Amino acid sequence: MKTPFKPIVYLLITVAFTACSENKKEQKTEVQIPDSNPVFDEAYRPQYHFTPAKNWMNDPNGMVYLDGEYHLFYQHNPDSNVWGPMHWGHAVSSDMLHWEHLPIALYPDSLGTIFSGSAVIDKGNTSGLGEGGKNPMIAIFTYHHPEKSQTQGIAYSNDKGRTWTKYENNPVLENPGIPDFRDPKVSWYDLGDGTGKWIMTLAVKNKISFYSSPNLLDWEHESDFNPTWASYGGVWECPDLFPLMDQEGHEKWVLLVSINPGGPNGGSATQYFTGNFDGKSFSADGNEIKWIDYGADNYAGVTWSDIPKSDGRRLFLGWMSNWQYANVVPTNVWRSAMTLPRNLELFNLEGKDLLASRPVKEIKTLYDNSEKIEATSHLLRDGLFHLDLKKTEGSSATIKLSNALEEEVVLKIQEDKIVFDRSKSGQVEFNQEFQAIHEAPLNGLEIYDISIYSDKSSLEIFFNDGELVLTEILFPNSPLLKLDLEGIENNGEVHYLNSTW
Numbered sequence: 001m002k003t004p005f006k007p008i009v010y011l012l013i014t015v016a017f018t019a020c021s022e023n024k025k026e027q028k029t030e031v032q033i034p035d036s037n038p039v040f041d042e043a044y045r046p047q048y049h050f051t052p053a054k055n056w057m058n059d060p061n062g063m064v065y066l067d068g069e070y071h072l073f074y075q076h077n078p079d080s081n082v083w084g085p086m087h088w089g090h091a092v093s094s095d096m097l098h099w100e101h102l103p104i105a106l107y108p109d110s111l112g113t114i115f116s117g118s119a120v121i122d123k124g125n126t127s128g129l130g131e132g133g134k135n136p137m138i139a140i141f142t143y144h145h146p147e148k149s150q151t152q153g154i155a156y157s158n159d160k161g162r163t164w165t166k167y168e169n170n171p172v173l174e175n176p177g178i179p180d181f182r183d184p185k186v187s188w189y190d191l192g193d194g195t196g197k198w199i200m201t202l203a204v205k206n207k208i209s210f211y212s213s214p215n216l217l218d219w220e221h222e223s224d225f226n227p228t229w230a231s232y233g234g235v236w237e238c239p240d241l242f243p244l245m246d247q248e249g250h251e252k253w254v255l256l257v258s259i260n261p262g263g264p265n266g267g268s269a270t271q272y273f274t275g276n277f278d279g280k281s282f283s284a285d286g287n288e289i290k291w292i293d294y295g296a297d298n299y300a301g302v303t304w305s306d307i308p309k310s311d312g313r314r315l316f317l318g319w320m321s322n323w324q325y326a327n328v329v330p331t332n333v334w335r336s337a338m339t340l341p342r343n344l345e346l347f348n349l350e351g352k353d354l355l356a357s358r359p360v361k362e363i364k365t366l367y368d369n370s371e372k373i374e375a376t377s378h379l380l381r382d383g384l385f386h387l388d389l390k391k392t393e394g395s396s397a398t399i400k401l402s403n404a405l406e407e408e409v410v411l412k413i414q415e416d417k418i419v420f421d422r423s424k425s426g427q428v429e430f431n432q433e434f435q436a437i438h439e440a441p442l443n444g445l446e447i448y449d450i451s452i453y454s455d456k457s458s459l460e461i462f463f464n465d466g467e468l469v470l471t472e473i474l475f476p477n478s479p480l481l482k483l484d485l486e487g488i489e490n491n492g493e494v495h496y497l498n499s500t501w
C-alpha cells in the first residue's frame, strides 16, 4: 500500500535578464514551480529517509518544531551533487517521515556561505524581530568566508519559516582569530525564577565554547569545555546541549560533539558527554569517551528545538554519511540522506549514564504486512523492512543478508563486541575506507534484541532498543533479501514498510 501523501517539490527556475541601466547590472528572479509529482524512484533513493530532491546535502540544520510542523533545514549545494557553496535547504513534516520540500531558506551573501546552525522560536520576542507581537522563528548559523573567516549570523521569519530576512547588523558574533569557529546550537536556559537567557554552544576547533545572550543579538563568552581525556582525532563540529532525565528521575545534561576525522570506525562520528550545565559551564561525569553510534554513517546529528512539553521527547536526526566518502558515493541525482529520527534517552549501565537512540514510534505508521521469521533461512519479499529479532541467550549470533550476486552484509554479535562487514555489499570500490570492517565494543552490555531498519541504501541496527546503534549505508546491485541467522530465537518478525513518497 502506498501512502496518499505527495510531497511538493519546487523546481527553481532562474530567469536572468539584463536591466537597461547605466551599469548594465544582471538581475536574477527566481520563479518557483511546484512539481506535485516528483519521481523518487532512482536505484538507491531512500524511500522512508529524508533526501534532498536534487543535488548535495550534508548536516541537518535549524531543526525546530512549530504549530504541528517539524522543520528541517540542511546544508545544501543546489547547483551540484558534491559539496560546494552552502545554502540552507528546507523541508517540513508533520511526523518526521513524510516531508514536503520547500524553497531554499538561506542563500550566501557578502558575509559568506551559510554553514551549519540551529533555529529557535523566540518566545517573548526577546530579539524584537517579531512582527505584530508574534514570536519570530530565528535561525542562528555560521557565515563561512574564505578571507573573513567564520562568524555567526542570524535570520528571522515571521511566517512559520516560509520567508527569511537576514538581520541587518550581522554578524552577531565576530571571529576571535580562530579559523574553525562554527555550528551554533542555541537553546533557552531557564534560570528558574521566571527569567532565563539564551545559550549558544559553539564548536571552536577542538573545544566547545559557551556564550550567553538576553536577546539573541548580543553574545558574551561564558566558558570553554575541552577535557584532556576526550577524543581529539579531528576537528570538533556541530555540538548540541540539552537536559535529559536519568533513570532515577534526576536531571542530567548531555553534550553532543561531532568529530571529523577520529571516529571509532574511521572518519566522522559523534561523541557525547553526560554531566552538568549550570548556565555558565559544562562539567562531565567520568572520563570515558562515549559514541552515539558505532556505525560509519551518522554524523553532525543534533536535536529538535521547541518540542512541546506535552510530547517531552528529545528528537534527534543525523546526516547518514561520512566525510571519508560522502562526495563519491554512487548516486547522482541527489547525494546523502538523513538517519531515521530517533528519541534520545539516558539509561544506566554499571553505574554509567549512557545515551540510547530509539527509532521514533511514528515509524510504526509505515508498517505494511508482517511475517514471522521462524527458520534460520528466510527469503524477504522486499528491501524496505524492519526486522525484529531476539538473540539466543548466552551464545554468539550471526545475521547475514545477501543476494544472488553473492553480495552480502554480515553482522556478528560476539562475547565482547559487534562486528559489521559491508566489504562485499555491492558497489564498494568508490572508496577504500568504505570497505573497512566496523567494530563496536559491548563494554558489559548484554544484547538480547536486534532491530534492523533497511531502506534502499542503508541499514540502521538498534541493539536493545537503541542502547547500541550501528548506522551504515550500502549500495548493493540488487536488494539483499536472503536472510541467514545463527544464534537467533525462532520468534522473529519482519514488518515491511511503505514508502513515504
Ligand code: FRU
Pocket: 058, 059, 075, 086, 115, 116, 142, 182, 183, 237, 238, 300
Ligand atoms: C560538518 C560541517 C560543519 C560545517 C558544515 C559545512 O559536517 O563540516 O562543521 O558547518 O559541515 O557544510
